[in-house]
Amino acid sequence: xxxxxxxxxxxxxxxxxxxxxxxxxxxxxxxxxxxxxxxxxxxxxxxxxxxxxxxxxxxxxxxxxxxxxxxxxxxxxxxxxxxxxxxxxxxxxxxxxxxxxxxxxxxxxxxxxxxxxxxxxxxxxxxxxxxxxxxxxxxxxxxxxxxxxxxxxxxxxxxxxxxxxxxxxxxxxxxxxxxxxxxxxxxxxxxxxxxxxxxxxxxxxxxxxxxxxxxxxxxxxxxxxxxxxxxxxxxxxxxxxxxxxxxxxxxxxxxxxxxxxxxxxxxxxxxxxxxxxxxxxxxxxxxxxxxxxxxxxxxxxxxxxxxxxxxxxxxxxxxxxxxxxxxxxxxxxxxxxxxxxxxxxxxxxxxxxxxxxxxxxxxxxxxxxxxxxxxxxxxxxxxxxxxxxxxxxxxxxxxxxxxxxxxxxxxxxxxxxxxxxxxxxxxxxxxxxxxx
Numbered sequence: 001x002x003x004x005x006x007x008x009x010x011x012x013x014x015x016x017x018x019x020x021x022x023x024x025x026x027x028x029x030x031x032x033x034x035x036x037x038x039x040x041x042x043x044x045x046x047x048x049x050x051x052x053x054x055x056x057x058x059x060x061x062x063x064x065x066x067x068x069x070x071x072x073x074x075x076x077x078x079x080x081x082x083x084x085x086x087x088x089x090x091x092x093x094x095x096x097x098x099x100x101x102x103x104x105x106x107x108x109x110x111x112x113x114x115x116x117x118x119x120x121x122x123x124x125x126x127x128x129x130x131x132x133x134x135x136x137x138x139x140x141x142x143x144x145x146x147x148x149x150x151x152x153x154x155x156x157x158x159x160x161x162x163x164x165x166x167x168x169x170x171x172x173x174x175x176x177x178x179x180x181x182x183x184x185x186x187x188x189x190x191x192x193x194x195x196x197x198x199x200x201x202x203x204x205x206x207x208x209x210x211x212x213x214x215x216x217x218x219x220x221x222x223x224x225x226x227x228x229x230x231x232x233x234x235x236x237x238x239x240x241x242x243x244x245x246x247x248x249x250x251x252x253x254x255x256x257x258x259x260x261x262x263x264x265x266x267x268x269x270x271x272x273x274x275x276x277x278x279x280x281x282x283x284x285x286x287x288x289x290x291x292x293x294x295x296x297x298x299x300x301x302x303x304x305x306x307x308x309x310x311x312x313x314x315x316x317x318x319x320x321x322x323x324x325x326x327x328x329x330x331x332x333x334x335x336x337x338x339x340x341x342x343x344x345x346x347x348x349x350x351x352x353x354x355x356x357x358x359x360x361x362x363x364x365x366x367x368x369x370x371x372x373x374x375x376x377x378x379x380x381x382x383x384x385x386x387x388x389x390x391x392x393x394x395x396x397x398x399x400x401x402x403x404x405x406x407x408x409x410x411x412x413x414x415x416x417x418x419x420x421x422x423x424x425x426x427x428x429x430x431x432x433x434x435x436x
Contacts, residue, residue: 229243352374
């Protein structure tokens with residue numbers, strides 16, 4: 001939700017999300033507060049399905065749930081005909097508890113425990129994305145023990161360096177994820193999968209990175225993966241049924257970001273895929289994509305209460321809010337940059353350069369330097385484009401309680417995650433007898 005495209009102000013001069021007044025929401029649910037525009041999420045799902053579907057009909061769009069997952073979000077994805085990408089027992093359990101169809105779930109992870117693989121097999125997930133040779137062998141053994149075959153994809157490292165933060169690159173040669181084309185590890189994985197008595201190999205997977213603002217990396221992934229598939233057919237006679245090219249499309253966090261549209265991505269990727277399939281004489285596999293950030297990122301707004309405005313003469317004005325590192329670690333982790341507005345003064349012109357600071361016992365900077373409306377203690381600060389990897393990465397640092405999550409749609413607000421309480425914070429603490 002960039003300020004340029006989603007800033008909707010009502011007659012009271014207040015920011016709205018999904019038709020709901022942000023000032024009213026803060027009064028009802030408290031702050032910090034995560035807000036999601038349900039209509040935006042649904043529209044983005046439909047855009048992916050429509051734009052790819054009319055260019056490459058054999059397509060499945062799997063929402064990358066690591067971006068943000070609750071039971072309600074899983075229900076939206078099911079209703080919109082999406083598949084789901086999960087990467088832990090917790091994500092898989094959440095999806096299953098929300099009655100998401102298991103056969104539309106992809107199980108990821110560079111280290112899946114036996115518990116996680118057992119859950120995936122027994123629940124009947126559509127595909128288990130195998131990340132290593134060791135995991136392949138363990139999966140075969142577990143499937144034999146359970147008496148149920150494991151349907152799988154092999155995760156491949158295509159050896160692509162992308163133009164994004166180094167900590168969210170995933171497809172380069174030096175990566176913890178997947179098995180390399182170069183060096184023969186991926187080819188060996190395919191060989192083992194084809195002879196595994198309890199394994200059913202359906203295809204290959206790759207993912208090259210996150211918050212990608214250029215399409216060339218996706219095109220290179222298509223080229224390398226189809227070249228590899230062609231090689232495998234020549235060597236083993238294997239036909240690839242599924243080609244999963246991951247996700248990674250970036251979003252507009254600030255006015256300086258210019259991500260490709262879903263339409264542009266669909267046009268270029270589909271054309272490249274069809275051309276390369278024809279060039280190699282390969283049958284059309286099912287194309288699987290796994291967008292996450294680009295589904296929910298711009299749908300999210302985080303609302304804070306301003307507590308302190310501190311002026312350092314001739315240097316800087318600090319605006320301290322009632323959250324920070326615990327509800328949005330991305331500035332600290334990835335140097336992420338956000339834009340914001342004073343929600344209760346949204347109709348006023350920005351007039352003041354400030355640094356937005358969190359309230360943790362750290363140099364806890366949410367936004368380094370931003371021009372906003374004249375701000376005072378008690379105002380509400382709304383930070384845009386926080387739908388992805390904010391709620392999902394929230395913590396209890398400094399024993400903060402995690403915020404509530406509210407879904408907004410057509411002027412109606414629905415609580416989908418309760419705010420944690422102080423009792424929740426200590427609920428798992430155990431004081432042993434010798435300290436009583």
